[in-house]
Amino acid sequence: MKQTMKIFGATLMLALMMSTVVMAQDHVKRQNPQGEKPSPEERAERMTTKMTQHLGLNDLQAEQIGIMNSSFTSSVASIHESNLEKEQKKTALKEAFSNYEGQIQNVLTEEQFNKFLKAKERRLEKRKDRKNGSCSGKGKKHTKP
Secondary structure (H helix, E strand, O other): OHHHHHHHHHHHHHHHHHHHHHHHHHHHHHOOOOOOOHHHHHHHHHHHHHHHHHHOOOOOHHHHHHHHHHHHHHHHHHHHHHHOOHHHHHHHHHHHHHHHHHHHHHHHHHHHHHHHHHHHHHHHHHHHHHHOOEOOOOOEEOOOO
């Protein structure tokens, strides 16, 4: 009887561990069904949609920004896929973003560009928080154990 209970307990523990792994994988699949990074075109489209909503772009601005986003995401993908050293990639990415930001500034109104810069600051702050091991969001900050 004791041996049966041990086997049952071990089987139950194994089943619980396996279900946790399966649920974690399912969560990842829901975030990105293909399990891959979005293509530069998909990223550009998503960026344009978000910028149109958050910055209140008109149709002409949205079209121009869409073209810029497409060019920017393609150049970033090329940099990431290149054989450049880490520091060279970092410099090339900074230059690409600086050029992109200059183009964006020529299309947006002053108010829209200020919103764009504030959103950029928030993204950088979130990235910095994640890098330092804390989660920012509503409520108090959480740190990794």
